Amino acid sequence: MKTLLDHNQLNITLQRLAHQLIENHLHFENTALIGIQPRGVLLSDRIATLVKKITKQKNIDYGKLDITFYRDDLHTNELHVPRKTDIEFSIEGRNVVLIDDVLHTGRTIRSAMDALIDFGRPKSVELLVLIDRRFSRELPVQPDYIGHTVDTIMTQKVKVYWQEQDKKDEVVLID
Amino acid sequence: MSLSVKHLLGIKELQPADIQTIFRTADNFKQVLQRPIKKVPTLRDTTIANIFFENSTRTRISFELAEKRLSADVVNFSASGSSVSKGETLIDTVNNILAMKVDMVVMRHSASGAPWFLSQHVDASIINAGDGVNEHPTQALLDSFSMKEELIKKGYKGDLKGKRVAIIGDIMHSRVALSNIFCLKKLGAEVMVSGPPTLIPKHIHDLGVKVEYNVKKALMWCDIANVLRIQLERQNKPLFSTLREYALFYGINKQMLDGLQKDIIIMHPGPINRGVEISSDVADSEQSIILDQVENGVAIRMAVIYLLSGKRDLEA
Known part of the structure; x- marks a missing residue:
């Protein structure tokens, strides 16, 4: 097991990601943040809080998206527990930033885009991830905002721990 | 999962x-x-x-x-x-x-x-x-699901444990009744069946349910009443004299509910025989969640x- 980001590094990275978002979206008038259930939401909660704090904007649209019913591994893997989808605003014509903790094969993001489009036609969709496991993609998906890039092989696992749920902020690589 | x-x-x-x-x-x-x-x-x-x-x-x-x-x-x-x-x-x-x-x-x-x-x-x-x-398992599941949902709306915890549910009417010919009994017992609810003695199977108390032949008493006991349809098509021999008599003794009307001094939840799996097991003013009342069930x-x-x-x- 190897630590990829410790508490301090993780929080510096989150700060940078929040600033990069603000650089591109400034006042977030036409932008919505959407975290992917379940683990992406822990990241997006942090990012949304940081963005609100830095921009001093209170009304940034922020939602959560569950992709269970859009997965492509229904008959090959165990069924996943569905979580709540919570998008209280229209995404029609908006710039949507999808947020997930780890980008691996790209299949989750494929499902997320399908799920998202059932809510309307966004003007654009961007992707923010904390960890990009490059070289393990099975679909042509590239993130727009990357916290940290790692080279991994299929058998390894990347685990992101969050204070809120796991009592620590840390990203580790498990062999 | x-x-x-x-x-x-x-x-x-x-x-x-x-x-x-x-x-x-x-x-x-x-x-x-x-x-x-x-x-x-x-x-x-x-x-x-x-x-x-x-x-x-x-x-x-x-x-x-x-x-x-x-x-x-x-x-x-x-x-x-x-x-x-x-x-x-x-x-x-x-x-x-x-x-x-x-x-x-x-x-x-x-x-x-x-x-x-x-x-x-x-x-x-x-x-x-x-x-x-x-x-009729999916009916029982949607019944219990609707009960939970209505209880949450009323400000309770969405838990059927200890809740009193009366199943009223044609218990004998009803697959909805049997599935409901199994489902409610598994969720920890107390269950009572009520109706004319000819429409209640003999050994039903072995399933752990109470039996009450007086519908009014059953209504007074319960938090939720699930009213079943009289299944005339399954009755080969007459089990009560006329529909009118059934409605008179076992049918549920607004007057009965108003006399209870508490708001019970009214359910019915449909199709309703209006004016027989349940009167129209009850089926369409605020207390009824029949369309939520659907x-x-x-x-x-x-x-x-x-x-x-x-x-x-x-x-x-």
Whole structure:
């Protein structure tokens, strides 16, 4: 097991990601943040809080998206527990930033885009991830905002721990 | 996350944890049904046959909608106008349908145990949509789900433990009653059955339910009353003298409810015989959640179909 980001590094990275978002979206008038259930939401909660704090904007649209019913591994893997989808605003014509903790094969993001489009036609969709496991993609998906890039092989696992749920902020690589 | 069973033949075979899993999943599907696009692509590779050997409006439409909302392909079959009238056996009929690459069968049959019999002979998952006087599992699931939901609306915890549910009417001929008893007991509720002695099976208290022949007393006892339809089509011999007499002694009207000094929840699985087991002013009252039951039916059936269509042997 190897630590990829410790508490301090993780929080510096989150700060940078929040600033990069603000650089591109400034006042977030036409932008919505959407975290992917379940683990992406822990990241997006942090990012949304940081963005609100830095921009001093209170009304940034922020939602959560569950992709269970859009997965492509229904008959090959165990069924996943569905979580709540919570998008209280229209995404029609908006710039949507999808947020997930780890980008691996790209299949989750494929499902997320399908799920998202059932809510309307966004003007654009961007992707923010904390960890990009490059070289393990099975679909042509590239993130727009990357916290940290790692080279991994299929058998390894990347685990992101969050204070809120796991009592620590840390990203580790498990062999 | 999966169910402990391959088929949904009855509530009897389910674990309490299965019921909770179905409810949790149904919550999510209910959310899907409130979106502008009420459809998910989950089962786009699945074909489901709805085989109905007995009449049905609600259940069939509800199953069909649930399947379509999950993007499954659907074939419908009803006994009238089919080869059944030419003398084909049940297994032959179903095997012929399965030969056309159908993955799941939803079946209603007038013979108790028919879905169980079928499950012994075919590979596809079977969902029982009502068999004779045995079980109607999805109805019981949507009933309990609706009870939970209404209790939460009223500010209670969504827990049926210790809640008092009276099932009133034709218990003898009702598969809804039996499935409801199993389901409610597994969720920890107290159950009472009430109706004329001729319509209550003799040894029903062995299932752990109370028996009360006076409907008024049953209403006073309960928090929730599930009123069942008088099933005239299943009665070979007269079990009460006239419908009017039944309505007079066992029918539920507004006056009775107003005399209770508490607000109980009124349910009915439909179709309603208005003015017989329940009067119109009760069926259409604020206390009645009859249409919520119908609405929840689709989400519950989506959950059951989804949970039964999990891991599949792709080689086969």
